[in-house]
Amino acid sequence: MSQPVELDGFERAILVALQKNARLSVQEIADSIGLSASPTWRRIKAMQDAGLVLDYVARLDAAKLGFGQTVFANVTLIKHQREAMRDFERAILERPEVLQCFSMTGSADYIIRAVVRDAAHYERFLQEAVFTNPAIQHISSHFALREIKNVTALPL
Template structure:
C-alpha cells in the first residue's frame, strides 16, 4: 500500500528535512516547512506514531572508528526448513558487525552488509557465524574498494496522487 499518498505537503517536507538533519528543533522544522511550531509538532508526532519515522540516529564514520572494511556477503543455504532458517537468522541478527541483512530472490538466499576492521576479522566472522550453521552451503564475498555513495535518505517525491 502506498501510504505516502495520504501525506500532505507539510508532512512530506518534514520527512525530507529530518532525513537531512534529524537534530532540527521543532522551531527550525516549522520554519523549513512553512508552518507554526504547534501544527509542525502535531504532524511530527503523528508521523512518529504512524510509523513513518522509525527512529533518530547519528551516522558515524566507520573509517575513523577502525571499521573501514565493508563486505557484501551472499549466502546460499543447503537446507530451507523453518528451524534451520530461524536459527541462521537469529545468529546473524545477533552480530553487531552485520549492518544490513536481507532475504533474497535469485542466486542467493541472503545478502549481508558487514563492516569489519580487516579481512582477518571477516574470516573469523565467517568461521563463527556462517560456516558453523548446519544450513550453510555457499558464500560469495565482495569487498568494497571505496564508498562512492552511502545514504539512508529515502526519495520522497511529488507524483500522481500525492498532494
C-alpha cells in the same frame, strides 16, 4: 506489503528536513516549511505514531572508527526449511558486524552488509558465524573497494 501512506506537502517537507538533519528543533523545522510549531509538532508526532519515522540515529564514519572494510556476502542455505531460516536469521541478528541483512530472490537466499576492521576480522566472523552454521551451504564474499554513494534519505 502495506499500502503507501499519502502525505501532504507539509508532511513531506517535514520528513525531508528530518532526513537531512534529525537534530533540528520543531521550531527550526516549522520555520523552514512555513508552518507554526504546534501543527508541525502534531504532524511529527502523528507520523512517528504511524510508524513512518523508525529511528533517530547518528551516522558514523566507519573507517575513522577502525572499521575499514565493508563486505557484501551472498548466502545460500542448504534447505529452505523455516527452522533453518530462523536459526540463520537469529545468528545474524546477534552479530554486531552485520549492519544489514536482506532475504533475497535470485541465486542467493540472503545478502549481508558487514563492516570489519580488516580481512582477519572477517575471517573470524566467517569461522564463528558462518562455517559453524549447519544451515549455510555457500557464502560468496565481496570486499568493497571504495564507497561511491551511501545515503539513508528516501527520495520523497
